[in-house]
Amino acid sequence: MTTADLLQMRPAVRTDILVGPALMRGPVPVHLVKDPVSGARMEVGAKEHFVIVRLDGTRTLDEIGAAYAAHFGTRLGPAQWQHLLRLLSVRQLLGGAVPSRAAATSGASGAAGPAPAGPERRRGSLLSGRTKMVADAPALMDRLHTATAFGRRRAVLLPLLALCAALLVWEGFAYRELAHATHRLFDQPVTLCAVGVVLWFSLAAHELAHGLVARAYGLRVREIGLRRHTGFMTYLYCEVEDVQFLPGRGRQIAVAAAGAVTNLVFLLPFWPVWLLLPDRAQAVPFFGGLLLLGTAMALLNLLPLPPLDGYKALGYALGTLRLATESRVFAVKARSRAGRAAYPPKLRAVYGGYAVVCVLLAAAVLAGLGLACRATLPSSWSAAAPWLPAAAVAVALTLRVLGTRAAARRAARTPATASPPSAAAAAPTGTGPSAGAAPAAPSPAAAGPRTGTDSAPEAPMDPRHATDRLDPEDRTDPVDRPDPKNRTDPMDRPDPTDRPDRTEPTRPMDEDGTRPTRWAVELSGVSKTYGDVRALDGVSLSVRQGEFFGILGPNGAGKTTLVEIVEGMRRADAGTVTVLGESPWPRNTGLLRRIGVQTQSSAFFTRLTAWEHLETVAALHGIGKDAARRALDMVGLADKARSRVDDLSGGQRQRLALATALVHEPDLIFLDEPTAALDPEARRSLWDVLRALRGQGRTIVYTTHYLDEAEALCDRVAIIAGGKVVALDTPTALIRALAAPARLLVPADRITPEQARAIDGVERVLVEGGELVIETHAANRVLVAVGEYVDMDAVQTRTATLEDAYLRLTGSEHAR
Structure with a gap:
């Protein structure tokens, strides 16, 4: 398809899609979008909303692009349009898309009919x-x-x-x-x-x-x-x-x-x-x-x-979302000039004014209740009545503080749920419990509590849950919630065809014009053997400071051993390892305070609330309660601070595990499959947090089996197979090196295989189910020819992904 053909398309968003008015989340304007069939809710930025509301089937992309350029001062390129339309199609928002049965079932349960008769008891305690x-x-x-x-x-x-x-x-x-x-x-x-x-x-x-x-x-x-x-x-x-x-x-x-x-x-x-x-x-x-x-x-x-x-x-x-939470966040950020500058003047007045109003209202309510008590209670209470509300609040706060401290002391004496052996080994003192003894708490160095799966998925888009963003520059399907820390809207970015290669993350230049490199992790010739099994065989790689670095590989490839050596939990048989300029072995307790770790199954103090759990972990690090509050806000769990850990959903527990890894503000973060066992919406919601961390310049070493996740999040990835690094580059470069053909998916009843093979540029034709798959390296020329047989709206284009490169390098028999 030529650029001219693309710009003459008239795609339409499904007529039943709900699009909400503009709302403010922090300093960023957002719009809520809901699929009424699946029940999935998303947030999009102002620019994405500008495009979506104009995709009505009556206007061409060229007309919408002209209006966009007039309004925002920049024009969308063909690659951005193609990616945006692909994302809308994947999210099943375009006209003619039928939401999948699984999505409809999970997102709109109960919409099709009444639930079973009889009271349905929700999860909770005897008292609540x-x-x-x-x-x-x-x-x-x-x-x-x-x-x-x-x-x-x-x-x-x-x-x-x-x-x-x-x-x-x-x-x-x-x-x-x-x-x-x-x-x-x-x-x-x-x-x-x-x-x-x-x-x-x-x-x-x-x-x-x-x-x-x-x-x-x-x-x-x-x-x-x-x-x-x-x-x-x-x-x-x-x-x-x-x-x-x-x-x-x-x-x-x-x-x-x-x-x-x-x-x-x-x-x-x-x-x-x-x-x-x-x-x-x-x-x-x-x-x-x-x-x-x-x-x-x-x-x-x-x-x-x-x-x-x-x-x-x-x-x-x-027109705000989570006014109280955002006001509290603003009050914290307003202490610095940079924090205040991120908010427009009107929003500073809104959030700051609301914080002041809350304080004044609380005082007024206490005073009013005091007067009401004096007027209504018997005369024998007249002296004490005005002070009863204030005394009740003081007693409640005192009891809460005492209860929190007692719970922390009790939890410190009680084994945490599902505590792994490595949690004790990572204790900040450098000494673990004796053999057979359960650890007293999640290790502060092993940043994450280990969590199991939870059958209750995180609610889609609870004004914070599972938000996606239609980002024409992002290769992922999900649409991210606009990040207040990132003042650059993704739709402002240049066309991908015009931008430089992402082989190296952008860094400040030295005076001589060279780009300085500061390494967070350096490995040279690292080997590790278990009996006759060679887990690592001469691994050499480096991770830049501020880089989101992915480690990929099939089961048994040596990923876990590699990460454990870098964390200082195992000793390499050969080679050198440097982490933040220091050697992690023998047990370097000073280095442990600079790293955070989240593992696949993290341990929690399940009988505590989320706030009490983080407060306890902060105390183990020897830092104040403010760090726990900042960690909760960072992962979007501020409104769950008073919820017990065992009442949190699977996605919320993974967020809490990440908060535990971040509570002491480490320089280097290790994440071991943090989205494993999560439903798709919870996965995408956790992506928001990870992108925000990347935006803050944190160094993240990330292991995952989800190739789309690595492609979306990582600056560079290392693919390990058989204990060796078989590839190390940016996802874009690995895909480009694959030189794989584009795949055109055409309804098999519209064009025969013989007609397809006769088209100039077609290299291979396959029949898969009810679709004809045409492989070619000349996609534009072949698309034009296919358009003579098939309506272009019925043609789907598939290009190579990181998964294709991974399977080529490791072998499909290892895929999972």
Whole structure:
């Protein structure tokens, strides 16, 4: 296909794909994209969004490219267009693509019909957890939507809102009477329990209101059930999908605020009863307390603090994702001028202002609760009442600190789960436990806790999960979440056909114009023998500082032995090894503090939370708690800090293992198949973290069996077979050296093998299933000829990959 033919194509994104409005994640604008069939959610940058929304089948790529150039000041090259279209096709976002059954099953379970009847108990403890109560929540919400249609009429809704406003004004004037009635309520335990029951139903109506308003805007209610907290608090919950895909922020805010408004509407029938009651009636405490406490519950829900409705509404209004988390990250980065400079002025005001508002609100809430306690509690409590909320918070914080320290001490005395022998061997003191003794904690040098597989996959795109980016320059299928640390948008990069070879990573030049090389790892003639087996045979290689270096090879090739020698866990029989300018053997404890290791199956303190686990590991390194917080933020687990390790999904555990490897900020990181046993979405989500580490200039030595992963992430790769390095170069150079033909996949019913062989430039023709595979080194010329028989939309092009080079070098019998 010529460039002219390519630019005249009119591809279209599937009409059912959901594309959300612009949102801010940190300093970077993003758009959410969702496949409603598979349920997969992605994030794309502003430039990718610009292209996607214009792929409607009515415009040519040339027209879209011209609009792109006018808007962003740069034009996309043919290679970028081809790669972008290939990625869209692989992600099954283009028109005519049918999502795979596996993707639809994993991503949209329950979308096709109701779940099995009966309550479904979710994973949790006796005191905390959730229970699904409605088998087919969407169907129930459809019935409620029809039954409450009258309430959404303007003639009904506006008077109700006016009555709610009048109720609030009246309560402001009648506060003393209501407070006195509430004060009496606390002397009547039975009546107080009755008020609590009524308010529980108000809270249930609150949750259903979110679902009804969302359903009115065309959204889907995913689940309805009961949530338990700390053993004594149980309430209804209603999960709504895709609120951030609503076209108007006003609608998003309406979904968030519907619950609080419903709480006020719920109180309206009790208002006239209170007004008609005689002052000495026995029901005065019940109705007065119900009105005051119910109103307080509604208004407190509107405070912009997570996880309240007011926080969600504020996030929707400002167009931000994870406002609290990003504000906390900004507060940390704002300590340096470079950190502040990464944020535009408006976002500095948003994130900084929200952080200040949170502090002021917390103080105001404590003061307000103190005054409320003084007004409502019996007179015998009058002196202590104003200080009760602050005292309760202080006690809670103290208990948490004491509990964390006790858990850390207890965990230090208790063997970690599935602790490997090497974890003890990598202890910072250089001495491991005696034979047969379990290690007390994951070794700080062996950076990662070892984790097993987890049957629960990480939820696709939970505003942080599994995000992909449509990057025309990246050879991977996945689409990465825009990285705030990387201010260069991938679509700004030049056409790959015009850029220099990636044989060496870009480095600063010396004054004489040469590129200095600083080696993080140097091996020369390294050999290792186990009995009659020669695991390594004269291996020589070097890893540059700041390089993402991959080690590939079949099982038994010597990869693990090589990495263990570099880490200082084994001694080489021959050759020299230098790591960060030092020898790792004999056991170099000073060097251990400069390296981090994540292994395939990492050990955790499973009975601790993610935060407590990292805090313990940080303490073993002799560093403060701030390092644990930074590591959690770096791997995107800040919102899981309070979750127990054994409640985390497989992908989240791998992130935690990586955080453990990074908590002491090592100069050199070893990662041994960190994405093994993860589902595709969790793998792609972990790629985001690895790319961010590469962007920070960390030196990473990476072993993996996933060739697409190595091709996407690594600057250079070494392929090992039979204990020897059989190839060492960039993925691009290895693929180019293969000189493999391009493969055109054509429907077999459109062109016969004889017709294909007659085309000038065709080297080989195969029939594979229902497709005709045409191999050629003159792809453009052959494509033009094939276009005379077949519509170009039906032709797929496959070029050589790193996997092809790997199989050629190692032999396909070793492939896995």
